Amino acid sequence: MPATSRPRLAKSAPSRFTGRIEVATDVGAFLGDTRVRLLEAIDSCGSISQAAKRVPLSYKAAWDAVDAMNNLADQPLVERSTGGKAGGGTRLTDHGRRVIAMFRAVEAEHQAALDRLSQRFADMPGGDATSFQRLLRRMSVRTSARNQFVGTVSGLREGRVDYEVRVRLDDALELVAVVTRESAETLGLAIGSEVVALVKASSLLLVTDPALRLSARNQLWGTVSRIVDGPVNAEVTVDLSGGRSAVAVLTRESVPALGLAEGVRACAAFKVSSVILAVID
The missing domain is CATH 1.10.10.10 (Winged helix-like DNA-binding domain superfamily/Winged helix DNA-binding domain)
Known part of the structure; x- marks a missing residue:
């Protein structure tokens, strides 16, 4: 009986940059x-x-x-x-x-x-043309929402009229959003698909007391890194894990009332209904 050789697996095509001219x-x-x-x-x-x-x-x-x-x-x-x-x-x-x-x-x-x-990029240590292209596409998204988080869909729970979508940002951070069934189908949401989660700065609540119980599902703890004071409102940036940050806008009076200052531990909390999901084709 003649010996049979195992078929060779085809090598995947190397990543390449593509672009259009105008x-x-x-x-x-x-x-x-x-x-x-x-x-x-x-x-x-x-x-x-x-x-x-x-x-x-x-x-x-x-x-x-x-x-x-x-x-x-x-x-x-x-x-x-x-x-x-x-x-x-x-x-x-x-x-x-x-x-x-x-x-x-x-x-x-x-x-x-x-x-x-x-x-040339592939020959560089850690060079990956595909990941670089994804980064460029993410950076090209223009929106009024100050908070933009890129992650992968880690959970989908179907309801009668909507979907609860879990978005994993990294090992420590996960967001939850609720979208209509029609939106989920239009976006083609599936486990593992990449999405951009958008949250307006005015939708974020800041909390400094870890014992305080909130109804908001999304609670991202970090450290206040910057406070920009304005005549009416203040803009507060909270550094999160993985180099990410969340920006909240609140009244000037709320800053001293909450004891907010650079280096203070704080939580950026927001409702699932405040999260808008987007997909970059």
């Missing part, structure tokens, strides 16, 4: 991935409606994009005709094809540069 003018965006794909589809289909479906874009959005590009370009990229036996159509001009070729060439060079950067 050509902009003083009056706004001119070319990007979506618009170039629209131009390519027009060249292939000869029809704006078919090209819009292929991208996909709405018919109006496709024409708006074409009009904007033609207005910004020194020569038309797209020409259209109406009537006739064929019912009219849309075609790419020679200048449009040159613009596409130039964009794709720059895009290829851009990706080649990113690939070289990925390799």
